[in-house]
Amino acid sequence: MNIEQHGRNALVEHEDVVFSYEVSENPRDLEQSRITNGEQTLDWTNANRQYTIDNWRILPYGDNNDLPTVIKDTVANNSIVPGILKKKTGMLWGKGPKLYKEGFDSKYQLVREWTTDDEIESWLQSWDCDAYLAKACVDYNHIEGVFSKFYLNRGARVNGKKKISKLEHISPNRGRLATRVENPIVKPDHVIVNDWNLNHVDHLTNFKVYSLFDFKRPFAHKNSILYSNMYSFCSDYYTVPDIYGSLEWIRRSTAVPLILKALSKNSINVKYHITSPQSFWDMKEDQLKRLCDETNKDYKEKMLVDYQKEYLRKIASVLSGDRNAGKFWHTVDTVFVDGSSLKEQGWTIKPIDQNIKDFAEAQIKIGERADRATSAGVGVHSAIGGTGKDGQSDSGSEQLYALQNYMMTGIDIPEMIVTKAVNYAIKANFPNKKLKLGFYHDPPQREQDKSESDRLKNQKVA
Numbered sequence: 129m130n131i132e133q134h135g136r137n138a139l140v141e142h143e144d145v146v147f148s149y150e151v152s153e154n155p156r157d158l159e160q161s162r163i164t165n166g167e168q169t170l171d172w173t174n175a176n177r178q179y180t181i182d183n184w185r186i187l188p189y190g191d192n193n194d195l196p197t198v199i200k201d202t203v204a205n206n207s208i209v210p211g212i213l214k215k216k217t218g219m220l221w222g223k224g225p226k227l228y229k230e231g232f233d234s235k236y237q238l239v240r241e242w243t244t245d246d247e248i249e250s251w252l253q254s255w256d257c258d259a260y261l262a263k264a265c266v267d268y269n270h271i272e273g274v275f276s277k278f279y280l281n282r283g284a285r286v287n288g289k290k291k292i293s294k295l296e297h298i299s300p301n302r303g304r305l306a307t308r309v310e311n312p313i314v315k316p317d318h319v320i321v322n323d324w325n326l327n328h329v330d331h332l333t334n335f336k337v338y339s340l341f342d343f344k345r346p347f348a349h350k351n352s353i354l355y356s357n358m359y360s361f362c363s364d365y366y367t368v369p370d371i372y373g374s375l376e377w378i379r380r381s382t383a384v385p386l387i388l389k390a391l392s393k394n395s396i397n398v399k400y401h402i403t404s405p406q407s408f409w410d411m412k413e414d415q416l417k418r419l420c421d422e423t424n425k426d427y428k429e430k431m432l433v434d435y436q437k438e439y440l441r442k443i444a445s446v447l448s449g450d451r452n453a454g455k456f457w458h459t460v461d462t463v464f465v466d467g468s469s470l471k472e473q474g475w476t477i478k479p480i481d482q483n484i485k486d487f488a489e490a491q492i493k494i495g496e497r498a499d500r501a502t503s504a505g506v507g508v509h510s511a512i513g514g515t516g517k518d519g520q521s522d523s524g525s526e527q528l529y530a531l532q533n534y535m536m537t538g539i540d541i542p543e544m545i546v547t548k549a550v551n552y553a554i555k556a557n558f559p560n561k562k563l564k565l566g567f568y569h570d571p572p573q574r575e576q577d578k579s580e581s582d583r584l585k586n587q588k589v590a
Contacts, residue, residue, distance in 0.1 A: 255294030273357035374505025
């Protein structure tokens with residue numbers, strides 16, 4: 129039997145049966161309701177989800193403290209989302225970061241007066257601000273939050289002149305908001321930097337704690353961290369990014385190529401499509417970890433992968449061959465409360481009609497619908513994201529209008545969040561300059577509105 133892994137999904141071949149397999153995770157699983165003091169809560173940053181390390185109360189990023197990893201893995205396995213997010217990053221970046229001063233023109237329209245300043249630009253270049261901002265743009269477009277670490281100059285104690293010497297990008301996979309256990313009010317005032325993918329023994333010791341950056345007292349700490357983010361409705365701490373609600377569409381888009389691959393590979397038809405709930409594997413992982421603790425062994429992720437493969441072999445054995453006629457597969461569905469309704473989670477095994485043409489066309493339509501829903505979910509018009517109907521390119525005017533609309537409504541707040549840390553630092557280091565850093569953009573134009581010289585500038589030199 130051959131098991132071909134594709135992230136959490138797999139293509140399984142066994143004797144005369146081939147089936148596609150995926151692990152399903154409801155995008156609202158992170159918001160499953162909890163009953164606390166007789167009240168329902170749907171906030172996955174709620175206080176009853178917190179846990180402690182040493183003397184620190186950690187505010188988990190998602191119900192399992194792994195939302196950045198979930199988004200990273202879901203996006204990385206997809207064929208179109210990484211490209212869409214790169215386009216979104218490119219549109220935010222424009223011509224790159226430049227200094228400006230805000231003011232009003234004669235008609236009282238708010239304008240930016242773009243300028244240069246040798247002193248500020250020399251400081252920005254000394255710690256490669258462009259590289260920092262590029263990473264911050266990527267973080268924002270994936271998870272709508274940015275962790276930035278502030279460093280004070282080392283000579284402050286000697287000459288008494290405190291200055292922020294540089295900023296450093298902190299991956300959202302490593303940063304977590306936290307507060308001391310004894311604090312009666314759960315309000316984050318620190319950030320803990322840790323490798324949260326390590327086993328529990330390691331990340332009990334290998335972590336660092338930093339105070340949250342206070343823009344009113346920018347020189348209060350030698351090192352501090354700012355978490356700048358888009359506020360999510362009724363979410364106290366972390367942002368619930370827009371892409372979060374599109375995770376299931378992204379997974380549908382990812383699954384379609386695997387199914388079509390199975391159809392074309394060796395002309396073998398896929399007979400079944402099997403779906404298992406993520407909660408099932410979470411439970412098995414907990415059981416394996418407890419078994420390792422009881423036997424004094426180190427838990428490794430490979431143990432769960434090996435268990436999954438063995439489980440798929442059992443399913444394939446039941447489904448394959450004429451000798452298994454009359455056999456059936458039985459599982460127990462679990463019921464959980466989601467808001468005011470009850471929902472079921474369990475294994476499903478769906479026979480696939482062997483009408484290959486109809487099945488393939490249906491899968492392609494599902495993929496196209498998933499691609500368009502995904503593009504809309506991440507906030508990029510299909511004309512810009514390249515996910516138009518039937519794979520056709522949208523007209524130039526439609527692309528232009530989509531880009532103009534995005535430039536007018538889609539970049540101001542992201543720019544504010546991405547550049548917040550560096551603008552705090554500029555204000556602290558150069559209080560009399562009254563300058564900010566922003567992303568310079570050329571206004572989009574139709575080709576017929578450009579002069580001949582402008583067209584020549586945009587042509588590549590052979």
